[in-house]
Amino acid sequence: MQKLQGIAVSPGVAIGEALVMDNEGFRIPRRFVARDAVVDELERLDKAVEAAAWEIARNRDAVARELGAQYGAIFEAHLQMLQDSRLHDELEEMIRQRHYSPEYAVSRTLRRYAQVFQRIESSYLAERANDIFDIEKRLLRHLLGHRREGIAHLTSPVLILAHNLTPSETANLDPKFARGFVTEVGGPGSHTAIVAEALGIPAVVGTGSFLSEVSGGDLVIIDGDKGLVILQPDEETLALYRHEAEENRTLAARLEPLRDLPAETLDGVHVDILGNIEFPYEVDHCVDRGADGVGLYRTEFLYLGSDTEPTEEIHFDAYSRVLNTMNGKPVTIRTFDMGADKMPNMPAMEDERNPCLGLRSIRLALRNLPLFRTQLRAALRASALGNLQIMFPLITTLLELRQAKMVLADVMEDLDEHGIAFNRDLPIGMMVEVPAAVMMLDRFVKEVDFLSIGTNDLVQYTLAVDRSNKDVVQLYNPADPAVLRLIKTSLDVALGANVPINMCGQMSGAPIYTMLLLGLGLRRFSATPAAIPEIKNLVRKVSIDQSKVVAAHAMNMENAREIKSYLTEEMNKALGKTRT
Numbered sequence: 001m002q003k004l005q006g007i008a009v010s011p012g013v014a015i016g017e018a019l020v021m022d023n024e025g026f027r028i029p030r031r032f033v034a035r036d037a038v039v040d041e042l043e044r045l046d047k048a049v050e051a052a053a054w055e056i057a058r059n060r061d062a063v064a065r066e067l068g069a070q071y072g073a074i075f076e077a078h079l080q081m082l083q084d085s086r087l088h089d090e091l092e093e094m095i096r097q098r099h100y101s102p103e104y105a106v107s108r109t110l111r112r113y114a115q116v117f118q119r120i121e122s123s124y125l126a127e128r129a130n131d132i133f134d135i136e137k138r139l140l141r142h143l144l145g146h147r148r149e150g151i152a153h154l155t156s157p158v159l160i161l162a163h164n165l166t167p168s169e170t171a172n173l174d175p176k177f178a179r180g181f182v183t184e185v186g187g188p189g190s191h192t193a194i195v196a197e198a199l200g201i202p203a204v205v206g207t208g209s210f211l212s213e214v215s216g217g218d219l220v221i222i223d224g225d226k227g228l229v230i231l232q233p234d235e236e237t238l239a240l241y242r243h244e245a246e247e248n249r250t251l252a253a254r255l256e257p258l259r260d261l262p263a264e265t266l267d268g269v270h271v272d273i274l275g276n277i278e279f280p281y282e283v284d285h286c287v288d289r290g291a292d293g294v295g296l297y298r299t300e301f302l303y304l305g306s307d308t309e310p311t312e313e314i315h316f317d318a319y320s321r322v323l324n325t326m327n328g329k330p331v332t333i334r335t336f337d338m339g340a341d342k343m344p345n346m347p348a349m350e351d352e353r354n355p356c357l358g359l360r361s362i363r364l365a366l367r368n369l370p371l372f373r374t375q376l377r378a379a380l381r382a383s384a385l386g387n388l389q390i391m392f393p394l395i396t397t398l399l400e401l402r403q404a405k406m407v408l409a410d411v412m413e414d415l416d417e418h419g420i421a422f423n424r425d426l427p428i429g430m431m432v433e434v435p436a437a438v439m440m441l442d443r444f445v446k447e448v449d450f451l452s453i454g455t456n457d458l459v460q461y462t463l464a465v466d467r468s469n470k471d472v473v474q475l476y477n478p479a480d481p482a483v484l485r486l487i488k489t490s491l492d493v494a495l496g497a498n499v500p501i502n503m504c505g506q507m508s509g510a511p512i513y514t515m516l517l518l519g520l521g522l523r524r525f526s527a528t529p530a531a532i533p534e535i536k537n538l539v540r541k542v543s544i545d546q547s548k549v550v551a552a553h554a555m556n557m558e559n560a561r562e563i564k565s566y567l568t569e570e571m572n573k574a575l576g577k578t579r580t
């Protein structure tokens with residue numbers, strides 16, 4: 001048994017077989033083969049070794065010819081390792097005696113060899129581990145051949161262990177089979193993490209490297225609440241987690257009746273709790289949890305995972321589905337927020353040195369007007385079908401907001417000319433997620449119908465900390481007093497100007513902040529649908545007066561750790577109370 005600590009990004013417990021993706025996205029397969037298939041499997045292994053050896057010899061000869069024999073020797077060493085009789089005997093024993101699949105035997109054995117090199121304190125020898133991984137991959141390629149599958153087409157339940165998963169790879173996972181995932185890299189605010197919550201699967205990121213220590217088919221536990229990953233758990237741990245998984249199910253069932261009760265504080269103040277979605281199907285999750293609307297639809301996921309630009313009809317169909325299902329409740333479509341860690345598979349996006357500070361989001365939209373206009377046309381057309389609002393992301397300057405609104409007005413005019421119906425009075429809003437926008441909010445409120453605080457980016461830009469980087473996770477903290485001051489200012493300015501203000505960053509779905517935010521005046525929360533019942537439960541257990549006291553106290557504190565532990569304590573106290 002081995003325990004790894006990572007960053008908890010999507011709650012819940014998952015127990016199951018590992019599917020290991022190495023850092024080239026290569027899938028390490030399942031463990032066992034049928035008893036009567038052993039002879040065929042051994043033959044398959046021999047053929048793969050032969051093919052790999054032929055390939056290496058060809059590389060050796062070509063390199064020796066071009067660069068000299070000393071370079072060819074690198075491949076000669078690979079060849080010797082591959083054809084080593086001890087390796088051969090070990091693999092054969094695993095397949096013959098233990099009925100392991102050749103893929104599993106290869107992966108397990110060579111990874112064990114590589115670990116020996118990695119453990120030796122010598123950078124030269126550590127490098128040799130890479131040679132062994134290279135042989136492993138080559139053999140796997142020959143073994144798997146055309147049977148190699150991507151993770152988008154899984155056929156049995158697995159837990160995915162990968163070096164990294166992009167938001168689009170994550171978006172393409174089928175939660176029926178992908179029951180959880182762990183990545184070696186990644187941070188708490190990454191969109192991969194956000195998508196995991198959307199899929200409702202437990203996830204842990206930023207564990208550091210461990211993939212060389214696992215093989216496909218190993219039993220794994222993912223504890224998405226504590227950020228723990230347990231490889232090959234013992235019976236006792238397994239029993240403990242099975243019990244916890246059962247308790248989680250019970251808690252979810254206990255919160256279910258809340259769906260039809262109002263989100264109202266003990267002193268009768270109503271709060272709206274809306275859902276954040278990335279994909280149209282999640283609108284069903286919103287309805288299931290009794291959401292008061294969709295507070296954030298991250299439409300960029302229409303572009304991610306697609307090789308071509310979505311057409312106006314694709315946009316329109318997605319928006320129509322969401323609006324129809326929400327049946328008159330508000331739906332906030334945020335125009336595409338690509339760039340940074342959300343890169344589409346489309347060409348023409350150049351590498352940027354500092355993507356979070358680069359051509360992302362509204363900046364990208366204003367530089368690609370045809371792309372932007374297509375989306376706006378579809379959104380406007382859909383506005384005739386329900387209660388739709390449009391929101392612009394990452395607004396930093398007044399000029400940017402005005403430009404975006406001008407493009408929208410222009411598209412409206414176009415629709416008018418063609419006699420196409422849309423809601424002329426649809427509310428237009430912006431995200432507040434850059435400190436500059438907070439500083440200028442008294443001006444912005446005069447030009448928008450609503451605001452939404454994006455704490456994920458606000459934390460990143462205020463504290464100068466990459467939300468996707470595990471190495472600075474300690475600094476990424478919504479409870480930092482600097483962030484809290486910006487949130488307070490935003491609420492004060494918006495409420496003072498009578499402009500509706502929502503919060504749609506992850507902070508809004510984290511119960512430890514609920515009292516603080518209520519106390520600061522927030523009355524509109526938008527969170528991952530799965531988080532709605534817990535937030536509602538808490539709202540119903542506190543009063544505004546009590547929350548104001550908590551907020552005032554927290555705002556006086558000087559550091560995030562102190563604030564977090566105070567808020568946790570207050571939340572637990574509130575949850576201990578019963579509603580009268």
Ligand code: PEP
Nearest residue numbers: 433454455456457504505
């Ligand atoms: C945010 O930044 O808080 C937000 C809601 O937007 P995203 O997470 O998509 O950047």
Ligand code: MG
Nearest residue numbers: 433454456457
């Ligand atoms: Mg954002």
